[in-house]
Amino acid sequence: MSRAAALALLPALLAPLPGPAAAMPASARAPGEGAATAPDSRAGALAADLAALRAADHRLLAIGWRLVTGNAPYCEQTWPSIGLLLQDTAAFAEPAAVSAALGIEGPVAVQAVAPGSPAAAAGLAPGDEIVAIGDLPVAAIEAAPARDWRRLARLHEAIERALVRDGSVALTLRDGTVLDLAGVPACRSRFEVIAGKRAVADGRRVIVGRDFPAFGYDEEELAAVVAHELAHNLLAHRVWLDSRGRKRRDVRLSEREADRLIPWLLANAGYDPRAGVRFMQRWGPRHGGGLFRKRTHDGWDERVEAIEAEAALLDRLAAAPGAADWSRHFRRDTTSGGGGIYAAASADSSSR
Numbered sequence: 001m002s003r004a005a006a007l008a009l010l011p012a013l014l015a016p017l018p019g020p021a022a023a024m025p026a027s028a029r030a031p032g033e034g035a036a037t038a039p040d041s042r043a044g045a046l047a048a049d050l051a052a053l054r055a056a057d058h059r060l061l062a063i064g065w066r067l068v069t070g071n072a073p074y075c076e077q078t079w080p081s082i083g084l085l086l087q088d089t090a091a092f093a094e095p096a097a098v099s100a101a102l103g104i105e106g107p108v109a110v111q112a113v114a115p116g117s118p119a120a121a122a123g124l125a126p127g128d129e130i131v132a133i134g135d136l137p138v139a140a141i142e143a144a145p146a147r148d149w150r151r152l153a154r155l156h157e158a159i160e161r162a163l164v165r166d167g168s169v170a171l172t173l174r175d176g177t178v179l180d181l182a183g184v185p186a187c188r189s190r191f192e193v194i195a196g197k198r199a200v201a202d203g204r205r206v207i208v209g210r211d212f213p214a215f216g217y218d219e220e221e222l223a224a225v226v227a228h229e230l231a232h233n234l235l236a237h238r239v240w241l242d243s244r245g246r247k248r249r250d251v252r253l254s255e256r257e258a259d260r261l262i263p264w265l266l267a268n269a270g271y272d273p274r275a276g277v278r279f280m281q282r283w284g285p286r287h288g289g290g291l292f293r294k295r296t297h298d299g300w301d302e303r304v305e306a307i308e309a310e311a312a313l314l315d316r317l318a319a320a321p322g323a324a325d326w327s328r329h330f331r332r333d334t335t336s337g338g339g340g341i342y343a344a345a346s347a348d349s350s351s352r
């Protein structure tokens with residue numbers, strides 16, 4: 001994708017969503033607003049807030065990485081990935097305070113590294129400052145004084161473009177070290193933590209609010225939620241729904257299908273395929289009166305049954321090689337016609 005094309009996408013990508021912890025609670029208020037709060041405690045609150053955001057980013061990236069790499073053999077669209085998430089102080093309300101809290105000189109640093117990824121193997125760690133991506137210096141990209149997400153988006157795009165073009169990307173650190181990282185195949189989806197408490201998929205990204213209740217659940221149950229959202233992207237539900245006018249019945253079908261794919265995605269990532277059942281049993285009784293009572297979703301008990309049925313199917317297939325090959329064995333609800341999962345895709349999908 002050309003830079004112009006990539007940039008043209010940005011407003012659409014960024015517009016509907018709030019920035020990360022634009023949150024910055026009392027700590028990010030203008031001087032005077034929190035007059036009763038001493039500077040030390042403001043800095044302490046900001047540091048705690050940044051640490052919490054980093055922890056959430058790490059959790060989501062670690063789970064997402066396992067899902068997208070474990071399922072890469074079955075995804076229609078893959079790209080090389082290195083398992084790295086960056087952070088740009090310009091995206092925050094008070095960039096200088098964030099720089100001070102993080103102890104970094106420049107605006108851009110590593111936010112999270114997926115365990116087992118090429119970024120981790122190269123020794124990258126949160127807080128490492130990045131000054132250039134390929135031949136693109138971070139300083140060459142302008143950013144507004146505050147609350148500007150565009151540079152961070154461009155940097156991630158630059159990494160993705162280099163990986164797609166060359167299979168690798170060169171990262172220059174503050175001390176002049178240049179790391180050349182080769183990507184490994186991953187299903188094509190990004191993962192982002194933002195402010196709020198919802199989890200959504202927009203076709204390209206899985207976006208989870210930092211206050212999403214399942215962040216309080218164990219890793220496998222959180223992975224089940226992430227798998228549900230990722231399923232929406234991998235099964236191209238947004239495109240399908242848009243093409244048919246987003247009828248309520250279709251939305252319900254897509255939700256059921258995303259639920260049913262959960263055990264497959266979990267199994268290929270090395271998680272318990274029934275973690276989705278456990279998640280729904282924990283989540284349903286507490287939250288079933290809200291989102292899940294809508295007629296766009298089945299009742300949570302029906303969702304448990306649908307997920308359990310897929311897990312049972314996986315049990316039966318488990319003896320065969322490629323057991324969790326959902327590109328061949330998963331029954332689609334949202335596309336018509338026979339054949340594999342990508343019946344509408346080109347013939348080369350049969351080679352996957």
Ligand SMILES: [Zn+2]
Pocket residue numbers: 228229232255258
């Ligand atoms: Zn959904």
